[in-house]
Amino acid sequence: MxxxxxxxxxxxxxxxxxxxxxxxxxxxxxxxxxxxxxxxxxxxxxxxxxxxxxxxxxxxxxxxxxxxxxxxxxxxxxxxxxxxxxxxxxxxxxxxxxxxxxxxxAPESAALVIYTSGTTGAPKGVVLSHCAIAADLDGLARAWQWTSGDVLVHGLPLFHVHGLVLGILGPLRRGGRVIHTVRPTPERYAAHRGTMYFGVPTVWSRVAAEPDAARALAHARLLISGSAPLPVPVFDRLRTLTGLAPIERYGMSETLITLSTRADGERRPGWVGMPVEGVETRLRDEHGEPVPHDGESIGGLQVRGATLFDGYLNKPDVTAAEFTADGWFRTGDVACIDDGGFHRIVGRESTDLIKSGGYRVGAGEVETAVAAHPDVAEVAVVGVADDDLGQRIVAFVVARDRAGAQRLRADGGASVVETVSAALSAHKRPREVRVVDALPRNAMGKIQKKQLLR
The missing domain is CATH 3.40.50.980 (Rossmann fold)
Incomplete structure (x- = not known):
């Protein structure tokens, strides 16, 4: 149209x-x-x-x-x-x-009520105003150099921030075109000549696994990944096949997109860049104290700025509990920030911050190390209750093929532990490796780690 x-x-x-x-x-x-x-x-x-x-x-x-x-x-x-x-x-x-x-x-009036996935109870309605959506899209336009000349291609669902707000309202606000492929398959992405492509890590993993489809995207300006961490091997494979280093960004329904790498800036695998215009971030430990920006220390990520939601519908008490006394929103994610302001998301505080043997370990760091194993296609790392350590680190891995699964099962995961030990401190190595056929995911491709703990 x-x-x-x-x-x-x-x-x-x-x-x-x-x-x-x-x-x-x-x-x-x-x-x-x-x-x-x-x-x-x-x-x-x-x-x-x-x-x-x-x-x-x-x-x-x-x-x-x-x-x-x-x-x-x-x-x-x-x-x-x-x-x-x-x-x-x-x-x-x-x-x-x-x-x-x-x-x-009115700019401050409610535009959308987007319901969360309900992983911690009944879905909650996130109230997003017209002005918050406008601020976020304008901030991303500057970060991605998004113009009316861009053609966006994606096949993401139209009921979340990624597919609907960014993927439909974004092109309308910029004046550009959007092609929705209905399903985000490698073949359908390759069939359209866009300048920008949106995908979640599952989509990009499938694209990277089909070299012809991936090479067909080499004409694009940006490949943008979000909604979950993009595995480093997939990042590297896309860059090799397309000549394009993916843009990674971070956000949630309550905050819209708050962090992103830039079209004209550094794109570092596993890192989601810096705050978009109008957004501020900070890290706090469990006592509310500041966490050093040294690229290693992790803490709870807090956000404030023009893109934040107006609250959970009909839940003023729940809304108030998610904000600090001085007005910062607690995202529930843990992250680290380097001395240049680049952010790396470790994961959810409830499932990805593992306290093992007196150490605070980020699951994402261990997952990146495990993914370097040649027989591992996908991995999820969780902390399982342990009488001695408090939590022991357990890696759930999906093998690349049947032969790889047989090798991993035959050595009891010892080679995976060796791979991690070669890259990380001893206290970060998995104490147990479980080979599974698939990892549980929601509609947006996010791994549902709580299902692994059942």
Missing amino acids: SRHDLYAAATAAAERIAGAGRVAVFARPTAQTVLAVLGGLIAGVTVVPVPPDFGPGEIAHILRDSGAQAWLGDGPDPAVATGAPTLPRIPVRLHARSWHSLPQP
Whole structure:
């Protein structure tokens, strides 16, 4: 669709919901979803994207918690929405057009309520304002030198920050084009000549495993990875095949994207760069004291700035608990910062900060070392309760092939431990290596480490 037709069709949808409070959008990867979200933003009506892979209980929770008054566009099949409130459905038509100009929504008004994955309980609604989204997209435009001449290609879900806010609203704000491939396969990425490509590590791992598809992206300006750490071997393989060092960035629903490497700056494997414009970060230990910026010491990452959310919907107490007394948001991630301001995300404080034998060990550092083993394709490192050490370091590994799995099982993981010992201190080596067929992941490709601990 042309920009002209896109806005005219979205305005037609906006007129149908004028005066509503919140509407739900069943966020399948379709043009109707894009028009519904854009229509809500034009109308000043808060949009609640509903993941199409959610189950009946999750959908029912989102509809009740958000207070959505209608489905804008097609809703789920009745069998999928069992137990959910019955809402009217307002059609979104690709060929409808309205040339009216609606009043601009207030910048501080709520644009989206994006629900978290619910790994620590029922999904929470993250309220994002128009001005926070605008600030983040403008900051990323400067970091990535993103212009109206760019063509973005991606196939990410349209219910999270990565695929929806960055992947759809970003091109609209810059004035450029976006091609959504519906599924983010190597073949579909290679079929389109974009200047920018978005992917999560799972996508980039698959691209790197298909040399012809990877080489087809060599014409691009930027390959951008996020939502989870990009394994260093995948970074190196992409650089070899495409001639492009990937851009890595960090963010979460509550903060949008706060850190990124730059289009014109250093791109260091395993590091996510510096704060985008308008964002500040700091590290604190468990006692609230500052952590040195020496590239080694790790601490809890805290953030403040123009891109932060307005709170969890209907949960003022939970929102308040996530902020420090002086107004910084506790991300729940642990990180280190070097003396030049470059950030490396170690992982989640609840699962990736391992306290073993009196040492604080970042799982991400150990994972990078394990990934250097020639038979290891994927790895997740966790801390398992141990009477002697407090926590012992356990590596779950996926082998590159059947022969590799046999070698790893035959030596009981000893070669993996040797690989880590050659790169890291003795206290960081895994005490146990478990070979598994696959690692549990969510829809965005993030490894669900809590499932490994069950």
